[in-house]
Amino acid sequence: MRKPFVAGNWKMNGSRDSVRTLLDGIKAGMADVSVAEVAVCPPAIYIADVQQQLEGSAIGCGGQDVSTQASGAFTGEISTAMLQDFACRYTLVGHSERRTLHGEDDALVARKFSVASAAGLIPILCIGETLQEREANETESVVSRQLDAVIELDGIEALADCIIAYEPVWAIGTGKTASSAQAQEVHAFIRQKLAELNADVAEGVRILYGGSVKGSNAEELFGQTDIDGGLIGGASLMADDFLAICRAAR
Ligand code: PEP
Numbered sequence: 001m002r003k004p005f006v007a008g009n010w011k012m013n014g015s016r017d018s019v020r021t022l023l024d025g026i027k028a029g030m031a032d033v034s035v036a037e038v039a040v041c042p043p044a045i046y047i048a049d050v051q052q053q054l055e056g057s058a059i060g061c062g063g064q065d066v067s068t069q070a071s072g073a074f075t076g077e078i079s080t081a082m083l084q085d086f087a088c089r090y091t092l093v094g095h096s097e098r099r100t101l102h103g104e105d106d107a108l109v110a111r112k113f114s115v116a117s118a119a120g121l122i123p124i125l126c127i128g129e130t131l132q133e134r135e136a137n138e139t140e141s142v143v144s145r146q147l148d149a150v151i152e153l154d155g156i157e158a159l160a161d162c163i164i165a166y167e168p169v170w171a172i173g174t175g176k177t178a179s180s181a182q183a184q185e186v187h188a189f190i191r192q193k194l195a196e197l198n199a200d201v202a203e204g205v206r207i208l209y210g211g212s213v214k215g216s217n218a219e220e221l222f223g224q225t226d227i228d229g230g231l232i233g234g235a236s237l238m239a240d241d242f243l244a245i246c247r248a249a250r
Helices: 016-032 044-054 080-085 096-101 106-119 131-135 139-154 156-161 180-195 199-204 215-222 239-248
Strands: 005-009 037-041 060-063 090-093 122-127 163-166 206-210 229-232
Touching: 005 090, 005 163, 005 206, 005 239, 016 037, 016 044, 016 239, 037 090, 044 060, 080 106, 090 106, 106 122, 106 139, 106 156, 122 139, 131 139, 139 156, 139 180, 156 199, 163 180, 180 199, 180 206, 180 215, 215 229, 215 239, 229 239
Parallel strands: 005 037, 005 229, 037 060, 060 090, 090 122, 122 163, 163 206, 206 229
Antiparallel strands: none
16 A cells, blocks of 8 residues: 655745745644655745744655755855765765756756665655647657666666656646546556556556646545656645645545
8 A cells, every 4th residue: 555645846936934834734734644755845945934933743854956065165065964964865866957947857857866765865756748748649659768877877676765746848847737538647657667666666656747737636636546746846835735635535
């Protein structure tokens, strides 16, 4: 049985004050969200504040990105050990904004995945096709290629302890959600692809959907057989919206 998981990706939003208010709101409403595992991924500079505020709470914290390097002259980068120093359990890797705006290719994302899982962090591996790729019927080949980069580097077993987030790029921050049928089709494809290599890994791995998830569409999306929760951008910045999504993940 896969435990539903909902993670909020706050991206580069907020201030010390707004982060405090947002987290207070989420914590206050968590009592009736007992089923889902929940995490937030704040901007790195607020992780220390978030860690303090989350003390004693079941809500986890994650990085939005991680370096492949352990330490040294890598200006602007954050290592796995630094994330763990502040009690992060997760880190996003390969978010589409990192891939598009920061030129991260499959090989680099696979290395980030590899160092994160070797350090004991749970990587949330983001994959998904652009609109152009979907229209060219390339969705399956794109997500396959993105998964294969990780499998070739670390083996299929490495996926046992990770979370996959299928995020069609055309649905991120656009208000265009994939229909539940469209999302389920890709999730089933991903699980089937993994099952060809290792049935246990395929059955156990949680595959989240991300892309304009809201309180109003979460229940239908999360009700699909192969959708195990969500990676939430915009709607994770308002406590009530995020909580409504968490409640839908049963
Ligand atoms: C995301 O950035 O991972 C995301 C899914 O964003 P949004 O929910 O705003 O589409």
